[in-house]
Amino acid sequence: AAAEKGGYPSFMEKEINDQPDAVAQTLLGRTNGEGVLTLDELRVDPSVLKSINRIIVLACGTSAYAGQVARYAIEHWCRIPTEVELSHEFRYRDPIVDERTLVVSISQSGETMDTLMAVRYAKEQGAVTVSICNTNGSTIPRESDAVLYTHAGPEIAVASTKAFLAQITATYLLGLYLAQLRGNLFQGQIKDILAELAKTPAKIARVLENAEQVKELARSMAETRTVLFLGRHVGYPVAMEGALKLKELAYIHAEGFAAGELKHGPIALIEEGQPVIVVVPSPRGRDSLHAKVVSNIQEVRARGAKTIVIAEEGDESVREHAEHVFYIPETSTLLAPLLATVPLQIFALELATAKGYDVDQPRNLAKSVTVE
Ligand code: G6P
Numbered sequence: 001a002a003a004e005k006g007g008y009p010s011f012m013e014k015e016i017n018d019q020p021d022a023v024a025q026t027l028l029g030r031t032n033g034e035g036v037l038t039l040d041e042l043r044v045d046p047s048v049l050k051s052i053n054r055i056i057v058l059a060c061g062t063s064a065y066a067g068q069v070a071r072y073a074i075e076h077w078c079r080i081p082t083e084v085e086l087s088h089e090f091r092y093r094d095p096i097v098d099e100r101t102l103v104v105s106i107s108q109s110g111e112t113m114d115t116l117m118a119v120r121y122a123k124e125q126g127a128v129t130v131s132i133c134n135t136n137g138s139t140i141p142r143e144s145d146a147v148l149y150t151h152a153g154p155e156i157a158v159a160s161t162k163a164f165l166a167q168i169t170a171t172y173l174l175g176l177y178l179a180q181l182r183g184n185l186f187q188g189q190i191k192d193i194l195a196e197l198a199k200t201p202a203k204i205a206r207v208l209e210n211a212e213q214v215k216e217l218a219r220s221m222a223e224t225r226t227v228l229f230l231g232r233h234v235g236y237p238v239a240m241e242g243a244l245k246l247k248e249l250a251y252i253h254a255e256g257f258a259a260g261e262l263k264h265g266p267i268a269l270i271e272e273g274q275p276v277i278v279v280v281p282s283p284r285g286r287d288s289l290h291a292k293v294v295s296n297i298q299e300v301r302a303r304g305a306k307t308i309v310i311a312e313e314g315d316e317s318v319r320e321h322a323e324h325v326f327y328i329p330e331t332s333t334l335l336a337p338l339l340a341t342v343p344l345q346i347f348a349l350e351l352a353t354a355k356g357y358d359v360d361q362p363r364n365l366a367k368s369v370t371v372e
Pocket of ligand 1: 106
């Protein structure tokens with residue numbers, strides 16, 4: 001078993017460290033020499049993909065957060081209205097679906113019953129179904145019109161880590177492919193984004209090199225009862241995933257909030273010493289989101305919060321407002337979740353380890369939920 005864990009104390013830690021590879025493998029072989037995306041395996045008639053007017057992403061758990069990240073990218077690149085819904089909610093609300101709806105399911109295992117049922121239902125209603133899946137030949141891809149496999153390799157630890165980054169990567173490929181097919185982006189733009197994406201495995205590796213800094217903080221927080229996570233834009237699903245990891249692994253109450261929502265409720269939770277982990281957007285991004293999130297950090301800090309910040313390298317502006325800053329390499333705003341998620345995974349892993357919990361087999365959870 002030690003060999004299977006690649007020398008790491010747990011599958012979870014191995015899988016977190018496998019992430020540069022999981023992303024690289026998922027990108028591999030999906031472009032030709034000229035930087036044109038060639039998703040040959042996606043066997044849907046291009047004319048059908050050109051005619052779709054709506055995308056619905058269906059998933060559960062961590063995979064649903066990958067879907068939420070995907071929505072920002074797909075809508076921005078393809079200008080196709082995109083919704084993300086939990087599979088079990090979608091299926092039972094009489095959703096509006098037709099032949100021009102593309103239903104993208106995301107499932108690591110390909111066996112999650114709720115997602116399978118939702119895909120079946122969407123198919124019956126005439127939707128075009130594409131599965132993003134990490135398990136070759138599993139049920140959801142078999143029942144879908146087409147599949148785009150993530151190549152993260154087998155994920156053993158119950159809580160998902162490397163599959164999440166691979167799923168996000170695959171949704172970017174799908175979004176860029178649709179944009180290419182439908183002419184929403186110039187080929188040069190697609191090439192630039194793919195080139196940026198190709199650099200992310202090395203950047204994830206750099207985040208992993210700084211793991212000890214995150215681990216030290218996590219160990220010092222082993223007695224914490226509750227942690228809040230804030231993020232905005234793509235940082236919002238990252239915040240929710242960070243909170244989910246902490247619940248799953250360390251059994252600590254944790255919530256992820258949209259930073260803009262803070263003043264509409266969550267700020268009432270802030271009291272002296274409350275840890276708040278904030279995912280800060282790049283200061284180079286548009287729409288001055290950076291300044292807005294920095295002001296959120298100031299607001300919670302003024303009320304006694306202990307602020308822990310994930311920010312882009314070179315962003316010195318956050319230092320004066322934070323007890324701890326973890327820096328991630330520069331990348332474009334839409335791709336940042338591939339980097340910002342990693343310190344949050346390490347944080348949950350180490351905090352759970354400090355509490356003596358089995359990080360590979362958290363209580364009450366199953367790797368794949370095959371009942372409705
Ligand atoms: C379970 C696992 C999660 C996973 C979710 C969805 O709850 O514990 O880690 O995110 O199922 O699984 P799927 O295989 O459909 O991605």
